[in-house]
Each structure stands twice: as structure tokens, then as C-alpha cells.
Amino acid sequence: MAARRAGMSSVVAHGQPPQSTDRGAAMTEPHTHRLTVPGAEIAYDVRPQPSASVPPLLVIGSPMAASGFGTLAGHFSDRTVVTYDPRGAERSVRTDGASESTPTEHADDLIRLIEATGGGPVDVFATSGGAVNALALVAEHPDLIRTLVAHEPPLAQLLPDRDQALAATTGIRRTYLEDGLGPAMVRFIMLVSHQGPVPDGFVEMPAPEPSAFGLPVEDDGSRDDVLLAQNLVSCTHFAPDVDALREVLSRIVLVAGAESAEQLASRATYALADLLGTSVTVFPGDHAGFLGGEYGMTGQPDDFAKALREVLDGQA
Template identity: 30%
Template sequence: MTTTAATIRTLSVPGATLHFQVEGIGPVLLLSQSGEGDADRTVDLVPYLADTFTVVTYDRRGLSRSTLDDSARSVTMADHADDVARLLAEVTDGPALMAGFSMGAAIGLQTVARHPGRLSTLIAHEPVMPNLLPEADRAEHAAELTAIQDAYAAGGLTAAFPAIARHLGIDPARDEAEEGLTPQPMTPRRQANFGFFIGTEFTAVTTDGLDPAEPVRAAARAGTRIIPATGRTTRPVVHTYRCALELAARLGAEPVDFPGGHNGNTAFPRATAQVLKAVLGCSGGDLLQPSPR
């Protein structure tokens, strides 16, 4: 495990200033977080990757330290994808690796479509992307997200959390995790992140018009490898799990099995790092990318 200190940087982009962190040596690997997660969400995962990769983590615009120029302006999935492209251009001259989880996976697919060749490999773990599903399931997925927004508007996080747990198939009473994890308390900043995620980013997801075939076509043209991934304990009825299966079907591939459920990357960081290294190391070219700046 590598314990070097991360370099903290900022990047001005249209409409926002991004906070990001860089740690490690080797090819660039961007971790794009799930939910309300910011750059610190994977504090337990990064040290197990930094001996092999230059790991980049960041706060999505509107979360934590990535401030918006105009808080009243809506944020779109295209905004997030453009941020990823600009962020990667800041740290490396060549195509990069990306592991996206849930919201981060959807952003990764959008990045592949909007910025062909920016990524050499994308691991898309249970993307929150209704457009991947057949029409009836797509409407059901979007309706669940809207129901969570309604619950939050009516009763705040106290009302929203049970709805989120149901949506992701999480049973808090049966949650398992590796030992020695860094506590993630519900601080005021994290509460604000949840509010932004539910109130603004859910809308970005449900109104996104990306054709799900476009990332697949763009990846084929650019030579980008998209690897769909699922949580080992995620229930198959969960919409994000089914999104991963639909993505796998479009690619003609089998999804990679990751430890834990939808949030396995934070609950099982050591085991997740092992899988990431194995998957990203199985193609020699991926580990011979240009060095970071």
C-alpha cells in the first residue's frame, strides 16, 4: 500500500472551478465517484492503487470544493463529461484510464461519446443511466429517481435515505465492509452534497438525452475499451445493476464482478483495488500509456 501525500490542485472550467487530487505513479487512472461522493470518498481505495497508477480524484462541480460560478444554473451530464475531459487534459497528454461508479459510470459513458479517444479504458460499474434500459424499465428507473427527489423535498434526508436504500437494494442492517475503514460522518458538507446530488444531479440524469448506442459506437471508432461491471451482492432487480447488464449486452461482453454491492468500492477498498489492477492490467497496452504531467 502506498501512503504518499496527494497533490491538491484546482482547475478553472466554464462555469465552475474544480478541486482535484493526484497521487501515485504510473498511468493516469481517474476515479469518478458515486452519489454525493467527492474526492475524499475513496480515501481508503486510493492508497491501494497509487503504487501502480497515478490516481486522480475530484469533486464534481457543485460538490464540496468544486464551486459553481452561478449556483442557479442547472448542471448537465454533458457538463460533467466536459469537466472530465478538461481535467484529464490537465494531467496527461495521452488517453487515460477511468473507473466510474454509479453516477461516475454514467459520466464516463458520456465522456466516451463526447470526447472520443480521451479514455483508453472505462470501467462502468452499475451506471445510473435510465436510457440504457428498455422503455418500460427506463420509465420505472426515472420514476424511482423522481420519487427520491419528492421524498427529499417533503422530508429532507431523513425521508430520502430509505428511498435511496430501496432504489439501490441496500439493507443497512446487513451491510458488510472491510475492517479499519475511514469514518464518513454525515457532516454539513456531506449533507449539502446529498442535497445537490438529489435536487440537481438526479434531474441531469433523468433529462439526459444521450443515445445509449453512441458510447459504444464512439468507443469502437476510437479504440476505447468499455468494461461493464456489477456488484457481487447487488440484487438483480436493482435498476443500476440492470443498466450494467444492458451495457454488457450492447458490447457483447460479460460484466466484471466486483466485491460488495452498489457501493462496494467504498465498503471493500482493498478487494476493489485488486480487481481494478487485474482488469486494467489484462491488456498490456493499457499500462503503457503516456506519463502524467
């Protein structure tokens, strides 16, 4: 069951349309805006709280869009919360025709988003690929961030088994280009739910049929998936500026899920902590512990939000 849960968490990252969820009457309704950036049109939402005495909270993922964070945002109705759709995801469209997005591009988008919503400094909760992008941001512009809570950045580049892990991600993209969404997503689910070092020849290992995960069996011919085509390789292959991050370590809290032990993103979080000479804070749930019904999944959102609030309050 643990592998199954982790696998379905990966499908969440793929960005399928969310199911409706009760997010609480106290949550401020989001105001949607659009932002023109080089190569893209970015959609973002602001849940305003003008009386708040703390900085806005920017909640981000990648490729997960704003629709994945409704429950989490609802737990912070006492402060302004900003969410957005990364370039190429859901409401945000690429205008440059590029087939890949990089953490550096995403970080630049985030700079412009922060400037458009008041200029910072802001608190940031960033998960998965969003955490990779936020680490790129804080390394270059620490003045824009008061506290960054980086939840399970999948920095495969930092792992002892980096060669095998990076080969697996490039192999998954190759599978996508050759065979389509279903077979590639099965491999992706296998990779992110695998516990321990990634084995040699991962992409050649036997795999379940896509139908076992509710994935399409037929290839529709498209090759523009926001995860598999645009972000998977550039995100996992990204090497953060460790020296720059050490300089701003007081602004960074690295977080891993209690149920994610030995999975790739969790292992990468601990590897980064070792390089920075810091510790990892454990949050409830797994890689998707904050979900409260979005994408048909529920983690431990109440406990997760409580842990996040405690960290942000402790860093103030």
C-alpha cells in the first residue's frame, strides 16, 4: 500500500484536473491575475488578508499548479496566500515554443511574481520541483525570501547513486518520446516510489501495464506533457549552488515526509542537508501529505499545515 500511495502521489504531480474538496468557509476566495514573463503567460491567485502582520505566504509546486494547494491555503486564512501555475502547467502557457522548462527559468518567473504581489520578502512553502525552483531563487535573491520551507526537492544530482538516478529520468523521458504517456508514467511512478538506491538499468526493468495505475493504454501522439517533457530531466539534473545556499542557511528549512523514507525525493533532501551542514525537519505524511482531496487524494493536511505553521512561526 505504501508503494501504491507513493505512486499515486506521483500521478498528482503530473497535474491531472483536481476533484472538488471542502476547503473550509473561513478561506478567502482567491483573486486570479495574469503576469506576462519572458516566454510565458503566468496565471496566479491571491487570497488577500490585508490585516495580516506577517509577510505573504507563497505556496508553490512544479509541475503541480495552484489547484493542488486549496486545502493548504485554507489553513492560512489569517495571512495573504499566493499560489500560481508554473509555466506550461494548467492555466499558464508557454509563448516561446520551447519544449523544456528549467529551474532557472522558473526562479525568474517567481522573482517577477513576488515583485507583482508586493515585492517581498515573502515566506515560501515549496514542494517537489517547486522546492528545486525556490532553492534556485533563494540562492540568487535571498532578499526576496524571509523563510523558505523546501519540501522534498528531487535533486537526484546530489545522490550517491546519481548516475543511475539521472539515467533513469532520461530513460523515462525517452520512453515518453517513443511510447507515450502511459508507459512513461508507469516508470515515473516506479522511480519515485522506489526505496533505496536506484538500480542499474532501471528503465529496462519489468513494469506493470499502464492500466494498473489508471493510465491510458493507447498513445494519443502528444509529446508536450508538462512533467515528462518539460520538467522531469531539467529538475532532477539541476545542481543547486551549495555555497550560496550556505550563506543564507538561516532562511532555509529542509523538510521530508515521515512516510517518504528512502524514496528519491526524501533521500535527495537529506543529501542536500548533509552538504549544507543542517538537519531535516520531518512533516506528517508523504510527498503529497498536504493534499486534502485535490486530485482525488487525501494526505494529512491538518497535521501538515500545523507543522508548517510551527516552522514559519519559529523562523519569524
